[in-house]
Amino acid sequence: MIPGHDSLKTKTSLSAAGKDYSIYSLKKVEDRLGDLSRLPVSLKYLLENMLRFEDGRSVTTDMVDAFGTWLKNGGKNPIEIAYRPARVLMQDFTGVPAVVDLAAMRDAMKALGDDPEKINPQVPVDLVIDHSVMVDYFGTEDAFEKNVEREYERNAERYQFLKWGQGAFENFRVVPPGTGICHQVNLEYLGQTVWTAEKDGETYAYPDTLVGTDSHTTMVNGLSILGWGVGGIEAEAAMLGQPVSMLIPEVIGFRLTGRLPEGATATDLVLTCTKMLRDKGVVGKFVEFFGEGLDHLTLEDRATLGNMSPEFGSTCAFFPVDEMTLKYLRGTGRDEDRIALVEAYAREQGLWRYSKGENAVEPVFTDTLELDLSTVVPVISGPKRPQDKILLTEAPEAFAKALDKEYGKADEAGKQVPVEGEDYTLGHGDVVIAAITSCTNTSNPSVLIAAGLVAKKARELGLNRKPWVKTSLAPGSQVVTEYLEKAGLQDDLDALGFDLVGYGCTTCIGNSGPLPEPISKAINEHDLAVASVLSGNRNFEGRISQDVRANFLASPPLVVAYAIAGSMNINITEDPIAQDKDGNDVYLKDIWPSSKEISEIVQKCVTREMFIERYADVFKGDERWQKIDVPASETYSWPPSTYVANPPYFEGMTKEPGDPKPIEGARILALLGDSVTTDHISPAGAIKADSPAGKYLLSHQVPEREFNSYGSRRGNHEVMMRGTFANIRLKNYMVPGTEGGVTKYNGEVMSIFDAAMKYKEDGKELVVFGGELYGNGSSRDWAAKGTRLLGVRAVIFQSVERIHRSNLIGMGVLPLQFKEGDSWQSLGLTGDEEITVHGVETLQPQQDLKVTIKFPNGDTKDITVLARIDTADELEYYRHGGILHYVLRKLAA
Template sequence: AEHPYNHLIDTLKDGKIKFFNARKLNDPRYDKLPLSIRVLLEAAIRNCDGFYTKEEDVQNILDWQQQQNKAEVPFSPARVLLQDFTGIPAMVDLAAMRDAVAKHGVDPSLVNPKCPTDLIVDHSLQIDYNKWSVKNQEMELIRNKERLQFFKWCSKAFKNVNVVPPDVGAVHQVNLEYLSRVVQVRDGFIYPDSVVGTDSHTTMINGLGILGWGVGGIESEAVMLGQPVSLTLPQVVGCKLVGSINPLTTSIDIVLGITKHLRQAGISGKFVEFFGPGVSQLSAPDRTTIANMCPEYNATVSFFPVDQVTLKHFKKTNFAQEKLELLESYMKAVKLFRSYEDNSEDPEYSEVIEIDLSSMVPHVSGPKRPQDRVAVSSMKQDFQSCLDEKVGFKGFHIAKEKQETRVPFLHCGQEYQLAHGSVVIAAVISCTNNCNPSVMLTAGLLAKKAVEAGLVVKPYIRTSLAPGSGMVTHYLNTSGVLPYLSQLGFEVIGYGCATCVGNTAPLPEAVVDAIKQGDLVACGVLSGNRHFEGRLCDCVRANYLASPPLVVAYAIAGTVGIDFEKEPLGFTSEGKEVYLRDIWPSREEVQQTEEDKVISSMFRDLRGRMEVRRFSLSSTCPDSVVFPWDHKSTYIRSPSFFSKLSKEVPPPQSIENAHALLFLGDKVTTDHISPAGSIARVSAAAKYLLSKRLTPREFNSYGARRGNDAVMTRGTFASIKLQNRFIGKAGPKTLHIPSNQTLDVFEAADRYQRDGIPLIILAGKDYGSGNSRDWVAKGPYLLGVRAVIAESFEKLHKNQLVGMGIMPLQFLSGQNADSLELSGKERFSIILPESLSPRQQLTVKTSQGKSFDVISLFDTEMDVLFFQHGGLLRYVARTLL
């Protein structure tokens, strides 16, 4: 059939390149749309097929002013981005789907990503060696050989799959430096680049004017298979930046300042679009750093439209001049190009928030949450108050008489002392900061000045530098500061997510013993984006997020209990005091170094390495259409998501006489739910691996074993920080109600399933907040959980539950488990009507005779459809049948 919007087709380059020009609608509403909404509109026009995307959807987007927060619209992104932790279960699911359709006589080769998919192997790096990055890389290849062979099979067996091998860079960095295009040209058409990725920090790409956000693994699989993302047409908050940046303020300070402003503004689920004269002061790396943190203030995206700064950035990245000219011509033709100085171009936003950049001062965040910002000038006083406060997000409740405790210990033959506030982990890590050369150069120049002044870092502090990309090493080396970072202990240990996701090398035993002996609140300082208590290391109770130069500064100081204004970092060999201000590089010095040293060669180098590092392994991968599963494998297993898959859609099944597997409180994060980090030796997952004759040294991490549903199911809710009200203390345990026994969560769930008893979970507010992880829904599904009843849900996690066929049910406003006097030990029945509809009110009956109403959080008819099919994966498989 003829495309309904053929009349909008325009051309560039003497008719050689076509594009859909929404301006030819001649609708005055277009020029008032936020530019992020114009990207949604273009995708809807281009993909309008009358089935997934209809003309009505186009009209709803065009009528955004009236339809925001009302109309549900589809969005078909240009590409999908996977990292290996979430990528491997996605690929395992597709391989299993090939098996499932083949059993019904359908050609398995039809199961392919329809949307171009990039998979970056970056999350499996572990720090086995603190100082030798090459050894860490070698260990990664040995430890993950089986997974890497599977990825190699995927790159050969599936169409539209590109696998980026280990040791190239972190997923977001590779996305920024290598995969980003701003515009795509395919089949003779040019259109805006856009992406969804299996990580909440995919939003980094919005700093370059590329619309993208994080989705769950199962949502990404749907997009890979041709399904559009369904979203409620969002409100768009205009964030107007004004004022001049303080010379001593880093982009991280600006990030955390904007995070605080926007978090307080209550913009959950909204788009944020930046405008105003202050935007022009931000470099492209500054913008990507700000955009990367948008999950921390709960926005869906933080969008910086393309302007001259963006073009200048792409000139640095060696875009061909012809491509740049085409990019600029297209973006201006469809009014996706901005001049931030010209307020006549300002769109109409849902609301406007103004932020004065001159108000930003250096901060850190902690000791347990990224939103708890502390001005560096107040750090010493704030840490002292944390010692005094009762246990909570900002308190440790240390008795006054124990606050001055000092514990001596020996390390490498020399005596040191630890006290409350002593720094034992200092990590310059994470895409959040490493994407910004100016911040990393500030750290490098600070290290140079510190070494020249004779300052050192105590050797027991676990220091590391895990760049998000090899490009960071390249420009630190080119600018001459890398040797100075190395002298302070910040040697490059590898490329990938390390300390941020709990992959920290063990602390020296003497340090651990000293911490335990004095019951000390030891500290970690990292330039990351996640630092919940116990995440870095079990014995490190206080963790602070800080910019890379401050990580180096606190490592030199050896404590967070220091007032940098009044107290010296250390002394020169002549005994002269050295203050932080003496070695802090000026903004002009950093910018000059960036301009002189961080040049286009870093991007040439990346492209060269990408070309050289073909995906190769010592042994060949299987050459087959369906994957030959090895039943002895402890890494790759065919999951049971497609067991008993029928062509017909089963009718809705009520949940009758279910038990509560867990009774949880507020703020249960994905860290509590989804397996991550190392596998504890006393866990259910460890018992399984031991039964497979593996030694603890061979356990690897949960992230590396995401392709094994047996391990991941056993690791679900295995967090040592899980607060289950059935137990009354933190730990991965629950009460098996029929027997009144305390068991591992998996063992209790397994017993319930063998007895044919369905399960639910009771929870409080903000259930499922935190990182996007597919196993937060897959794990509970395989444990037998049919529904979660909570006061409120993190939207992304709610969508993931729906995608796995688990009902997200919300207590009515003002109600919760306590107000309803639920003990959690009742049996629960949820009767479903023959016809489900979005936001339907359902009744829950208990074995104690009580009943209460809940709201099913199916936002759209598509949500209902996925649930009726038993989840999105089964829905997609049935469409092929």
């Protein structure tokens, strides 16, 4: 936190709880900008950031004045600003490669003849190890202990590397495995709503802001903290003191009225809003919630909504500070002086939400939409996108439609096949995974207590999960276990197979672990379209399990209900879901708890003391973590490892950049359809033995049992470039009728990796074509890194998700957008063409470029595309070959 020159004289003081703080006052620019009570609160955070860092160079008074223009013209003023978040949050899947890059930058700095210790985080960075635990063991009381044991066995090399980083880098803390999910730890402990820092004997107070290397960083928006997900590449730049280059966004106001009705959960609200906001179109925009309905939404409900911002497509999903914020800070054990500061600062700066009275001013928004909370009904989403909302009453019909349209098996409805060694059969639509998982819902006591009560009532009636369902409970923090045990509900969940399997992202990230062998065999031998039901936020194809095609998001209590029912073909709102011990039909209403029951347990069993106690030694770790021994050194020694390797990004790097090379006669690596996610481009889950990555690991004497996941091996570029475009559900239309990472090289079908390496030997560059929503999903920097390492110079699409576009530029890959009406389909491309992009050497932001397509018969066609390098800073990153090269050269200079 380095204050700028303050030429606008906005620095002043604020007192709270007997302490004095220096702040940058928004009131002091009202004469200049207009009535700031009408500015959305989320933009006030950005404006304060401009005032604090205004130095006439990276942040100018023009950037400050732009917020006044935004107010005057109804919320549109796409001027570029340089924004510096207060801190950075990481999880280990995306954090390990970021720390690998920092270690490689230290080596590169040394090679350039400079001081490697210049490479150091300039802002506080917290990395939470939460993505590495897998559900190998489930349904037993020792499942947690066994899964943690396997986690340490698999990840010893990664954890050793992270422990080195913890000692080598300043401003860098690691929360060890088994603590919780990064977003829940952020919400319950790390986040402060108002941040403070000491400089020159003064204590500065300013809004808590961050970027995170996980798209669900937005969860903390519920605590009035402005944060969103970026790729690891962007996060590294922010860590190294570079501003986040962005346009002042449009802000969509979402008015909430009324209150949730009996029987509806926070999950139902979230899935309803996800559908509404996707339909509205909010990609690249801020969403800010307002209206009297907020009076009836707990902070945990708000955080559940904020969490799903990437599923809407928005940059963030923000909630202003109000009494609910203070109540949550107090209830989770935050310091009373901090709580007093949050209230005083928010009221002084106009960040406080007034529900009624003369101070309740509705901000100017670019556009608005509205939801009456009383109209929310139980829903699920699926079978492959979070925005595909399904009324719970229509779930069987929705699956039947998917069985026909998605899987082409309508004629097999009702088909049942035997399971080897078992006395039951399996068919299309049977639920084989039921997982209470993910930051989205495990942060919310109301839905977890509801799940426990469903289990309790079901157990009392003698019900159990169906034997083919793999069940798991992976809470987002240890506090969850404490209040479930205090409420006496953990025993009931255990009885239905929802034993604790770990604290972290499990099923939602693809760490669902293997299905029992006989079930997996039946599914694959008979090509069954089976289902998973999970309380997560992501359900993309091939993500949850390679055996499971249909994936449905649902509230935790519905996850328990579906484990009992065992099938998506049952209408659980009307049909009996099971029979009790006397053979009587049991319906969902018989085991569904009332809001009053849930509320009473939450009030009694979720206490401030739990949070204080559980987070007292959050960085200490268990005995296993404490035993990891690493020698201290300023640069990493890079021992032989299939987990962590020195990446080739900086090989042959010079102190000065050259002009970008032209793209001439490039070959096409893939023709992809709509909604190709970062999961399709760079999967996080299991590695198949016959894939290029699997063959690489086998050649390095890694047995298949120890493959772990792509996500866990993101510190090794050799594995990850082989895994790029390797998702088992990826459809490359150069090879019609196939799924998986295959393409054509001179007419021969082979893996995308093998073809890319052959083109490299031929001296040929590559391009990839996509459709709408290219790169949506997780903020996965390897989707861009792998693309670049395969030799891809440009990706041409109809539309692109915000984070992935930024990541492509950060790796020196040119994002190009078709003009309206054009697509690779309309141009008749087959993949045998050659592509030339004109004007790359003299590129300007948002410039139209000519692309020449040369067809196999010698004909050519010219089209115009838009270069999606939107800002001058992005152009600089691209000119340097990527953002890390830019930062490295700047520091070396």
